[in-house]
Amino acid sequence: MVTHHPDEVAHADRILAVEHGVVRDVTARYAHAHGTPSQVHSPGAALPDLPRVGRAAHDPAVVFDHVSFAYAHGAPVIDDLTVGIERGSTVALIGPNGSGKTTFARLLCALIAPDEGAICVEALRWHHAKRRQRKALRRSLGLIMQRPERQLFAATVRDDVAYGPRNQGLDDAAVRARVQEALDLVGIADLADRDPFSLSGGQQRLAAIAGVLACRPRVLVMDEPTASLDEAAVERVHAIMRTLHSQGVTILLITHDMHAAQQLADAMLVFGGRTTAREEAPEPRIAPSDARYSVISRLDPRAKVIGFLALMFSAFTMTSWTQLAVGCAATLAIASASRLGVRVLWRSTRMFAVVLLIMGLFNMLVVRSGTPLLHIGDWALTTGGLTVAALYTIRFMLVIVLGAVIMLTTTPTALTDAFESMMSVFRKVLHVQEIALVMSLALRFLPTIADETVSIRDAQAARGGSIETGSPTQRVRAMCAIIVPIFAGVIRHADDLALALDARCYQEGEPRSHWHALRMRARDWWFLSGVAAVLCALALSAVFTI
Template structure:
């Protein structure tokens, strides 16, 4: 391999706080073509920052950066054209994959990068198939990636980068949330890429991922501490000598020290069944397990097996379809006479929050206070302790995890690993009797991992029951008495042709998105012309026919918009208090209620309902990518007047994609506060309203983080203003569209003519 430098950094410095501290401080680094370079170091040492500089996603404060022969930054500052040129040959995979996903169909997301590189349609098809097969996600190509597990999302993000066929690939802990088989698959993909000349830059904490590295770069406090050839790289741990056995369903491999039957059971799950909304099959069916008091149990399984879902159900953050859960005598979920599962009462929920502590999979979603100390204090304060007791709990948690130096820092300014330690501290500060931890050491360095392991041993010695979700067998062997393995439900197998073409769309789903967009707007506006019962009946029948033609479950559709529906219906019903014509049928104090007022209020409420349902049907049958393409096409005549139609369309699409993400952010904060005893879940109506108001700032902070990561994701996937793009989804008007437009015209004519006929 020729010794051609592809990345050259000289005296690079980078600060997040205008020079008060330096994330990178005088970094000198040269990476040669075809090398595999691994970046290691403690949490907060600057690895992620350095990876972003190498990928051309951020510019330093000073120094020189040369990427693929383009001088992107020097003494005169950043050179935007050089950065854009370099990014065409550099791919990046982020630490948090959910921020890198831009649309709601897996194959469309993988296609986004090649579209921005103006790859021909047939070439995009080839790249989608090859990339998804490389990461084992070919059976999920028509799935919604925003609803996949964290590990599955990571594989989709990697596939999106592979599809761009970059000369340099920068990956920031890409296997942190992957199961062992998926990790091995990704490492094999990287081996193949390097064999074909791709330069690999890998940020990792896994010693076994350093085996094939040409060099291991170790960072300490923003400086390169070791840039050796890898001769003295850390050796991966030896395989465990412990024996284990696997059984169908939950597999229990364990040691004789702990017997869940001999010890009193503290967690009992019986015949648990759970199915995600709109899923074809259950995540698990009739699942049963028992955990004894004081046990340390590991929960393992492939990505998507339902480990996080089970943990959330144990914490009453999700409700199973059927089955029962009892935790320390608290009925978390009970089977009713109909076989359905009934959630726990408010009093039982309060008892559960005192008993169970939950460390979530994404620690950045579990933090919401201004400082680390305040965040850790949130749980103890909800236990109505005195301020001196709260301070004692906070100090104890900080000491246990060796993070006293982070006390006054903002949790949002910390590295991912540091955030995870703070999230753990916030949970253990409540002194729970049961601790559930979802991948607690993912993204942690060796020292931090050792701290968490020591914490678990200390808590176990104090009688705390622990359930740890993990993908690391070495970790499980070090801290767990036994293992419960969830078996993955096999995905539905599809033929090669079916995988290429995806699921057969419904009549509405298969319409050209431009036709759908214009038709939906026309139908929604026409609802405001409804003035009679006959018109309302016609609108209801036609709306019902559209829902049927869209192949949607009407109850699920209504459930997805019930909050908006209730709000607008309520606004419509308010008209009953403002209409004075007609016969008075009742009085509400001095306000007369007339028959005309009731009729108009019902009419307005029904109008709003029709509009909301039609809009929801459109959004449920049209992906953000399709909306972008349709909007751009419809606005194209305005280009001659200088309008940036491509950018306008993309902003609209991404807004639609990330509005649900902000909803998820809000729910995550509510869940985090609920799991730590917050009144947002169990308080009085006044307390709950006040608590909901208090999460506005953390939600907006989350929105800013998502927007920042989104801008980096667009840069990483070579989206450029005004650049020529190709399209994976080709829009064309077919006979189906003509039939749909004709039906809508007939409906609109009938709607207008109906008052004269009746």
């Protein structure tokens, strides 16, 4: 086990220290200083001796007022939470993974909106924060995400640290002063003109922290800021926190390190208990891709691929209202059988829906056929324009909804197995197994990149970088601040993936094992029969329309 933390060698039989390529056996020295390795106890077994955050504060910097939030298909992560955090205090947010700590931070930073209740930060109160409120919030609240070095994007450390102050509209002199102040605070002023991607991991972490501190937040959220750092870098981050605390900054520290919480925090907010969630344990969550979830989830992936692709391609041939009605009825039946719900489908398709609506409006502007309904200057709204816009928008929306249903109800492995099975007839002319492997990796790779994209977008938004507001120049700069770290992340993940394949002895042509054998059942044939009936109905309606 490779680790920076001495406490993590609790069960080691032998301990080797590596420094500048020199390996030394320090088992005896460690045992003398800390007791024998087997006697060392793992941290985090008990909560630190700190007061709990109460429902009210004398001079609150942060207030959660009966706040609840739940992700789709899940029990409330935050349930009727009311707390007040004292201005100038350092509060440790403690709890197991998945207990709601990061969700609490995202709610606080207005990156997601609560289902119920209101949030107040430095006298700014909101439920669903408007753009003006989010802009004001960025001036008083900072977010240091997990692994903040992944948000670095500029050519030099100085330019990266200057990103937030520039988004605040400060003049050049004020930006330079802010940058120098932040670099001095974290102790990397000598690295100001270095390429951030050439720095060590610890130096990158400090540069990213400086980029947040340059915005001078009065409330600072730190999500595991010392994760994966060595002892020297951890102590540097802790020293920064003590300095900020002495300056009156309110700090919310998400951590699993009970020792650090005891050293740095004035109080703690514990997640995963009655403070933040329901007293009774929630039902285990079943994913929509689980066979127990719905009829659609239980279908053989080959039947789903064939049936859904047939329906999706048929949508492009729909040219009449009768055909659209048949397609809508079939899509509605499948969506209902999938039990995904309107909310989940909307979240999965809303970006596409906005684009389609814009394209539909464009069609209304350029199509002049049919009877004029409305004249505005030289432009006329016609029945032909409305018809083309409606046909275009509805049939493409059918394709998007069907695509969302199959992706949400089918695991990447099942989709890969389906395509490999269906392409098996081409084994003599195609590298079917290698194609299936690439597809499997892509299906798993893309969600990872998507999650990282969300984290980077949130982190840059917390520094005032938004592609939604500002001048065209500001929006381009905000887009670059997101695209560059994403591109760097793609390269990093691809490199890790190559190492993982090599470590697992991947070789071309070796047979790939399957978790489940594919088997068509009666329900799969019934589903394909229903798809065939829909296709026949579409063909008949086209004949009668002609």
